[in-house]
Amino acid sequence: MTLTLPPAPDSGTRAGRDLVDAERWPDVARLPRTSALRTAVARRIVERALTRLPLRVRIAAAETCDTRQPEGAAGSPPTLTLRDPEAFYRRIGTDGLIGFGESYMAGEWDSDDLVATLTVLARHVDDLVPQALRRMRGAWVHRRPTSDLNTVDGARRNIHRHYDLSNDLFATFLDPTLTYSSALFASLPAGPADLPAAQHRKIDRLLDLAGTGPGTHLLEIGTGWGELAVRAALRGARVRTVTLSQEQRALALRRIADAGVADRVTVELCDYRRLDGRYDAVVSVEMIEAVGAAYWPAYFGALRRLLAPGGRAVLQAITMPHERMLNTARTHTWISKYVFPGGLIPSREAISRQSEAAGLRVVHDAGYGDHYAETLRLWRERFLSRSAEVTALGFDHAFRRMWELYLAYSEAGFRSRYLDVRQLVLTGGSEPHGTTGALA
Structure with a gap:
């Protein structure tokens, strides 16, 4: 220094x-x-x-x-x-x-x-x-407040605090696909014009891993603004997608209709714990981070229960090293206070253990953290360049600095290798073993 x-x-x-x-x-x-x-x-x-x-x-x-x-x-x-x-x-x-x-x-x-x-x-x-x-x-350090627990009601409140801020706010920094998860670029570094294709490349990779094609009955847990559901439907799949965000659902329905696939996609306000049916594939993109460790058994149990025989669950998940996850799990952090209440980034070990306990096997696991760093850089630069628009939407000085720090903090996590992002495929490998301690 x-x-x-x-x-x-x-x-x-x-x-x-x-x-x-x-x-x-x-x-x-x-x-x-x-x-x-x-x-x-x-x-x-x-x-x-x-x-x-x-x-x-x-x-x-x-x-x-x-x-x-x-x-x-x-x-x-x-x-x-x-x-x-x-x-x-x-x-x-x-x-x-x-x-x-x-x-x-x-x-x-x-x-x-x-x-x-x-x-x-x-x-x-x-x-x-x-x-x-x-x-x-x-x-x-402070303990996480019990009000942030992702009970059925708590999860709805927590999602509302982030994803219902404003669709227009997210549009200021996301690309036209409105995809709020890591892109997969053809090469690095990348420019703003590369982002839409990179998001489609990521989505297509997930749909390929899920075996999505004509007639596939696909469940998506975590709708976002509907881009994955649209691309799955364009492949001929029948898609049920669920979210807890009213703002996201409203815009996703419009975008799905504009894409001409409303007859193949249903968008519901529904908690994953209340889902029923059996599906050829379940896809969930960067949603596990919002589940919370106490509810990981319920989340992986739902994946197992909702998969038809021979089906695949495909996840995209941000991960952190297991020891750091343990240190973070019960700690109230700046991110949990201001950005993602109730959230916790899992480790690969936690995902593997929870999968096994639910009767699932991880059969594919690939990471590309450098691509998330690049995605976040493009989001952050776009957000800063459109500061006047953010202000016009009613977001004040402290919010703008909070959001800049959130994007920069996240990018730094991937650049330092503190964080990674993985695409995983889970299949039904055995009978469930019962719940396991998520923080073991």
Whole structure:
């Protein structure tokens, strides 16, 4: 770490928080109450960790929160600029990584290359806190609130909080296919014009893995905005697709009708636990992350129950290493507080164990995390370039910084290999063994 010390921040640093709607974002608009000692300890731990990383840290007087200040030659370490160091350390000392994210939303820190900065932190996540202090993790992390549990009613609320934000919001950064999951590119790096074809390539790969063709009776768990259902129907399949998002269902129905396949596709508001019937194939794309560990047995049990003999379940899933999943499972994170309430990214081990317990076998497992990083880069660049449109939709300053951090944070997870994305095929391999502890 290289530390640059220009003049100390003045009271103008509070201008970032002044832009925050205190009613909508109470924990961003105000600083947490905590002791000076706790803040000092956080400062010591964080500064010690940063000195070991390929980062430059700059302490600067407040400026417009969205200003980027490129520094150094290409290939030099990214710069993390602290506009209000006291607030930054105070939030981290009180709320850990939740505080880190809220500090960004408040404009108290910035970076000349946000993704690069977050990638450095993700690559060294296990080194940020000294070994002796990791046992005291409970001092700065919070338990997930029980209100976020994905009961039948809770899952509907959680999905509403993210996917029902606004179809127009998602259209500002997604490509015309409105596909909100990793694309599969012909080559990397890619440009914005490559994204629609890459999303179709991903969908077609999943449908191929599911053996989708004329007469296939296909169930999709998690409709999105209908692109997979349309492409399956164009192959001659009969498709039942289910979602918990009213906004998504309304637009998916219009898009399916516009594609001329409404006679082959039904779109329902239905929880996966309440589904019936038997299907030649079940496809579920990046939906397991919203299930929650407590309900993984029910999810995999539903896949097994809904598959006809000889059928295939095809999943696309974001994954993380098993040990990190265990550490994250009961922790309330910035992502779970602001972006995906009730969600948990599984590990490949957890998927394998849950599949086996439900009487399923993983017969295909392929990853392509680099493609997700590229997908997220294109989404983030498009989102930033259309900031005025996002504002016109009613999304405020704090939301825009939250969404930028969410996209950059996710991209960094894939660039650092902290996260991966897998396409898996499950078949009925045995009788169910009963439930197993999802977090074993």
